[in-house]
Amino acid sequence: MIRRILDTAVFGYFALFMVLILALGFRWHTQRKAPVQPINYSHQIHVGKLNLECAFCHETADKSYYAGVPSVQKCMSCHSAVKTDTPEIQKLTKYWNDKEPVPWNRVHRIRIRNHIYFTHKRHIAAGVQCEHCHGQLAAMPRVRQVKSMKMGFCVSCHEANHAPTDCVICHK
């Protein structure tokens, strides 16, 4: 009897750790993994092979808080003629014909968003390269978040570049 209880306890001890690691894996799979997008858009082709500038699609990055997601019209300015026979462009064309936006899934997010003020405009004006925060998009078949976007990341970069680190700069 004691032997059986001991064996169960040993099994329970190791099983607990296995469950905890798998739970971390489940959290990563549901919250942190690169999201699947409604259209399999490739930065690898548009930025990596065609060398399009980021601002060509993300037009408001140097003018606004938000970098901006390109409109379907923007995509169609080329894809009304280019690669029209591929399944992904046909999906895009359907959104265009239905007069609906593409429901892209958000990739980059700040985990605790309350009271945090971030603007793309100021960072681009200061000469921060897009890949510093967003990684090598030219090599990403599917976009993923490569930087934590946590306070330590922001403060380290501000300190390294002699940018202000007062609380009120980011926390309004």
Place this chain on the structure above:
Amino acid sequence: MDFLSQHIIAPSGQHLKMLEFLAIVTYTIHLPYIAMVIGSTALALWLTFSDHEIPNSNFARLADDVLRTFLGNTTAMLVLGVLPLFALPILYGIWFDSVPMAPIGYIVMPIPGVVLGLVILRFYRSTFSGRKTNYNQHMGLGTLGLLILIGSYFVLLSSVIRLQDPEKWFRLKNLVILLLNWNVIWKFLFFLHAAFGITGAAILFFMFRWSNRATSGDPAYAAFVRKFASGISLAFCFALPLFDLLYVFTSPDIVFDSTTYLMATGIVFVCMLIAFMLIGSLRAGAARHVASIFTMFLIVFVLSASFDVRAMANANKEHAVLLEAQSEKKKAEREAEIEATLAEQSGSSVGEETFNKVCMQCHRFDTKLVGPPLAEKLGSYTKESLVAFILNPTKKDPAYPPMPNPGLTQAQAAAVAEYELSHYKEATGGAPGGAAPAAADSTKAQGGAH
């Protein structure tokens, strides 16, 4: 490393995969051996100290057997302990070639420490017979060698683990910052506990299965060794899942994929099997499953090394893709040069073929598509300026989107420019900046293949 990459082996995606495999093999050869050296030295020091305080012949005998088994073979020390170390900076140096901020320089730092630590431990082993007269010297040598070895592996593991977190690279300006990180600390504690675990398993394997000379004639000593080694191995085996979990918990999100989580879970599962086998062996009062227990500990090391290498590769996935793209581009350039030469020899037109294949995605001679009709624009170009534009296009006309780089080689761009200008000249009768080309020409261009 540039020299290695450019002149000996051209880095590509496949090449990087091979380097990852070699890194796992190197760790599999090296780390279990070093773990056994660290574990056996620490146990021998403790046994010698205990024997010195309260004399016990079993303690002294086991310390001698342990040192003879794990520190007695100079060839093993050289092949398993020293040589693989020199492979690591080369492997990581090539992997992170052309990544300016990667802290690979720290990987070289602990090598002298490891070599020095192993040499001191050889001296420590040789002073065992005189420990009664020179106790302080013997213990001092062992402690010094052990501390140097542990310190060196703290630095080595830290520098390797830090490659998994590119976000923090620019902060790693000195050794203290490199070492002060929870992720690194949990990994190092995992390694130390695995070291004691595998040492216990190795004592059982080498003294009961490999050769039982040391334990065959003395049942009391054999029972002492079996209980001592099993107890040590079991105790540290129980600690491993905790450090495995903490290491996974503190690793950055970018290192993970489904395989890494399965590897981390696999480590705990193998530890559970080891624990049950050790408990069974202790209950039976005999050294059972010793080869399986030792093999399972080796599997723990393989899984741990595979996790680390895969985590490093996941965190730097884009670097691998960029290198692969560069490699493919160079290959395509070479092939294009060969094709251009062959086409020139056979009299066919590379310019026309390339124009039809690449440029016609967006351009026609006389109609607007994605880009402007070429007839409106070619008049303002010479061959040289057109080649320069094709190789490095910029936005010219606000009415059209910027032209993406078509990725042509110099030879292809020159051939396309020549084809476009000759076609334009033919259509306009040679007038610079002239009228639109003839309808026949536009039909020819739109038709594509002739």
